[in-house]
Amino acid sequence: MTAYHSAQNGPEAAVAALLRCPVCGQTVRLDRRSIVCPARHTFDLSKHGYINLLTRPARAKYDKRLFQSRRAVLLGGLYDPLHELAAAKILQSCGGKSPILLLDAGSGEGSHLARIRGKIAAETGHAIRGVGIDLAKEGVEMAARSYPELLWCVGDLARSPLGAGCFDAVLNILSPANYEEFSRLLAPGGIVLKVIPEPDYLIELRRLLQPDADRPVTAGSRAKAHFRERFARVDEDRLRCRVRLDRPLLPHLAAMTPLSWQAGEEALQRIAELDQLEVTIDLAVLIGRKAD
Template sequence: MKKIALGKQFISQNRYLFSCPICGEPFDQVIDFSLRCPNGHNFDLSKKGTLYFLNHQANNEYGEQMLQARQQILQAGLFDPIIDAINAHLTEEPETILDVGCGEGTPLAKLLTARKQTDVAVGFDISKAGINLATRYGAAAFFCVADLANLPFNNHVFSAVIDLFSPSAYAEFNRVIKPGGKLIKIIPNSDYLDELRTLLFGSDQANSVYSNQKVFDLFKHHYPGATAERLRYSFTIPDGLQQALMIMTPLHWGRNQNQAAEKLIKDLTAVTVDVTILVNQFN
């Protein structure tokens, strides 16, 4: 089945998930390869079976080269323990999952493979290039281009919202999560990719030190009862993927980047992954 046909099948079966980002009304029709709301707003499936919900110009710094490098590294297992930890917080029953800022789709695809459930899953990102890459994973999940601040989804339709390293819009999350559902947010800690950071910036530059304390504090402000757990491990870089590791992260944009980094990166054999997993259970 072609990707556009798979996309039509998903939106036909799960139309209840989606609402019009222009007027806010739930979509009430699937006509040919389009979603249509009661006020006549149409959103057409692309040939890759995705929907483009943005009604403004996207400002995204993640180019295709960076996303392809990220896909290589994530397929090689960089986030596998994180994905296992996310799965441990989900139920053994089928979930309705929203992946916030899904990028090129690997974490969501791996999560669904690990779960072996009949989950309904949607990943969205502001990057069209990322969403196009995500469609390589077939029909396991549906992917779309959307605005975090104006989610094209109905109220209280997702049992789990996953936010892996992405910005948050807590009012929107509260709106789309079901009663009894969960918000799972993963933030990098100060030791995240520390070896790469040291390689690029040494120990005395502005980018040598990293903290997500403000992000942590804001989450806890919104959800005082949320749990927090730290996950820290070492990832062995597969031979030949050192360059991809450097390209996949915004660290390589740094103004004070070590000019010799491209040569030195070849000798990097492992990096530290250090994250906090924040979980809020909704009543």
Template sequence: MIWNCPLCQQPLTPANNGLRCASQHHFDRAKEGYINLLPVQHKRSKQPGDSAEMMQARRDFLDAGFYQPLQQAVTTLLSNNLPQQKLTILDIGCGEGYYTAAIAKRFADREQREVIGLDVAKVAIRAAAKRYADVAFCVASSHRLPFADASLDAVVRIYAPCKASELTRVLKPGGIMLTVTPGPRHLIQFKSLIYSEVQLHAAEAELLPGMTLQQESQLAYEMRLDGKSATTLLQMTPFAWRAKPAVWEHLAEQGEFSCETDFMLRLWRRD
């Protein structure tokens, strides 16, 4: 089994519509189909992760197709670099499952594949599990991944934080990790509305001990948003906390708001 108990790190096996370890820690499967592997003592707040409003804003924006080029780029990179027929792929910080579901669809013809979506926000995982039945979703911490050592063929990390040591621990030797981070000019038009001095995102790759960077590419394109889509996108971003009411009003009134995307995609391989 690939699942580990988040309390004692022993293997988890199916039991009574859930998972149980040898120490008798039991984790029920919710009616929506996901497993909650985030013990109370590992929570940093009562309801960690995105709120229901933030989750719904993200789902509305993604469903409109504005980030479909990124979704396509992610699934293509994975498909081109995972030739094996038996696969286990983890999407860290999966939110409501937009990219996770696309990955599962892209690999649907493989002989044996398991695609897992993990997020700390239960409201997002509940929504994802209700919508995408062919993905195994779990509520868990990205800093304490509930998986056995060297059990995953690939990890996808789109903006999500995670300890580098955890990534190298759960990936098989030769396994791959795909990261997506903001490029220098990502959403720069939002920044210009919020900050008096606009700074570009750093473009340098992070340091990941135990992994080798094998491929790097940049995806950038312009979006033309109406007022509702522009405010929805702002709600999805960390900029939302800094935006004054005047910024929200300005965006809502726009008939068309042009905004740049700029993504850095990096493919790493476990040494």
């Protein structure tokens, strides 16, 4: 967190502007290596640079191995088309503003936010600030180690430790959502960018891991309907393309998704022995705006 704060004219101003006490909702200040509110609720900064703002222990669904594999596949380029599209959509909505402040809600190991932020910064030359929040401590720790220029929080979106009206764009990529909270966090004119899997998303991997994977995926239509109920104006794009991954990334591709949890060793070994695999990226990218 040191690099993030030094770029924002001092740590106290940056923290006070973005964070709220998750216990009482008051603003906070940085007191050496702790975040403290006026009621003296105190949360320590990790030696790795993230803030744990959970009020009680929580068990995350994903472990360190999954995040490591997801990092490898992300850096290998699987989601580059998504990052290009997301950056373009954010620029279309917020491009004239500087700085732009992004929140990744369900940030995992941090690479989605870091790469989207990097593309926007390269395009505009503007300051792009970013905050990631996730329930999984292992993912947030990896993010803080790899991207210290961003602010990373372990926290619960149902009781968000973030201030109202701060963010120009909230990213929610293949992750559970809390739209009431997202609306509270948006700055005037801000957007929520929600990514939902379409029926052919990673279909090649699903066929290898689960023989019955040809059954249509129906959860996406329900997620879209729910999104449209929550925002006054919604735009939707379909991103569909094929990306080739070479052999070193294929075990990571299998391990990065819960699809592998029920797969047998024989299926996992078949994937590991392939020279390469073309996989389908099939995603809906929804942009939601609050009513004026």
